[in-house]
Amino acid sequence: MSRQNLRTGTESKEDHGAHGNWLSKHTDSGEAPSLKRVEEITGKKLTFYQCDLLDINRVDEIFSKHHIDYVIHFAAIKAVGESMQFPLKYYKNNVIGTINLVEVMKEHNVYQMVFSSSCCVYGDPEHLPITEDHPTGNVTNVYGRTKYLIEEMLKDLTHAEPRWNIISLRYFNPVGAHPSGRIGEDPTKNFSNLMPYIAQVALGNKPHVEVFGGDYNTPDGTGVRDYIHIMDLASGHVAALSRLSQEHFRYKPLNLGLGRGLSVLELLAHWERVTGTRVAHRMAARRYGDVPTLVCDGSRGQRELSWTPRYDIDDMCE
Numbered sequence: 001m002s003r004q005n006l007r008t009g010t011e012s013k014e015d016h017g018a019h020g021n022w023l024s025k026h027t028d029s030g031e032a033p034s035l036k037r038v039e040e041i042t043g044k045k046l047t048f049y050q051c052d053l054l055d056i057n058r059v060d061e062i063f064s065k066h067h068i069d070y071v072i073h074f075a076a077i078k079a080v081g082e083s084m085q086f087p088l089k090y091y092k093n094n095v096i097g098t099i100n101l102v103e104v105m106k107e108h109n110v111y112q113m114v115f116s117s118s119c120c121v122y123g124d125p126e127h128l129p130i131t132e133d134h135p136t137g138n139v140t141n142v143y144g145r146t147k148y149l150i151e152e153m154l155k156d157l158t159h160a161e162p163r164w165n166i167i168s169l170r171y172f173n174p175v176g177a178h179p180s181g182r183i184g185e186d187p188t189k190n191f192s193n194l195m196p197y198i199a200q201v202a203l204g205n206k207p208h209v210e211v212f213g214g215d216y217n218t219p220d221g222t223g224v225r226d227y228i229h230i231m232d233l234a235s236g237h238v239a240a241l242s243r244l245s246q247e248h249f250r251y252k253p254l255n256l257g258l259g260r261g262l263s264v265l266e267l268l269a270h271w272e273r274v275t276g277t278r279v280a281h282r283m284a285a286r287r288y289g290d291v292p293t294l295v296c297d298g299s300r301g302q303r304e305l306s307w308t309p310r311y312d313i314d315d316m317c318e
Ligand SMILES: O=c1ccn([C@@H]2O[C@H](COP(=O)(O)OP(=O)(O)O[C@H]3O[C@H](CO)[C@H](O)[C@H](O)[C@H]3O)[C@@H](O)[C@H]2O)c(=O)[nH]1
Pocket: 017, 018, 078, 079, 080, 117, 118, 119, 120, 171, 172, 173, 174, 192, 193, 194, 195, 197, 209, 210, 211, 212, 213, 222, 223, 224, 225, 264, 287, 290, 294
């Protein structure tokens, strides 16, 4: 396809997770070792621009210099715990960054976007599994609230200006790495998500995993999530771009998840079995802002995107 996609990103020192920042922050300078590595591994020549979305002039410069038809907007900081401590940082980066981006897109007549949303927009769900029609907005943490606010803003935008065509992908819990093992979460950075933390304990870099809450109303008392392999998440984006090129939706939210719930203790047990490493854990207090269970009904996303996830929990741990 003769189109270029803009993958946007603002770099967070705090949080480098599965759908976050695995490409280098040095991209602007042309020194992008991890970008080179992605090209080497995938055999694809990538066009990748990364900039701080709060710097609207820089965003505009990128759109002025290049022909862009579609945007995949990944740029966000995403640590639930941190967002409760530093709400302004989250509102500024995630919400204002997105406003800047869509303003520049408009200026340059680019109206097609895949947006990285989150299952956090559903809050503590009223029913399970969660369908796309489940009410949103009753969000329990600041990170999720930024995603909810952006979704509402994009919806309003598509009402006001019907030429916008946006798919909002509501990620459940993306984990794992490229099958080569050479592209994944950056272990030198701070992070707060469960899977990279488990990996650090397995490597001996951290003493134990703290299990946040053992008293939830779940089968074993620990938090239940719907984990999805990062490669499936990636192919979901390719499928979404392809759908945008075929149909005008204005605004469409879709779940990206497998529809299978796994508790923290179950994930630990899978990890130990698959990798053969023991991972010490301790029960700890609930994390502020967490909900007990998030599991999706992923059938609409799979149907509408003609997309089938291929990886299971063993692949994710491996
Ligand atoms: O050290 C830890 C870290 C996490 N958890 C528990 O593990 C589960 C998963 O927590 P994560 O931090 O890995 O991910 P979240 O559930 O907070 O995921 C949210 O943040 C993600 C961003 O990483 C995605 O946006 C996702 O859609 C959204 O639900 C939760 O029950 C959490 O309480 C622990 O017990 N100990």
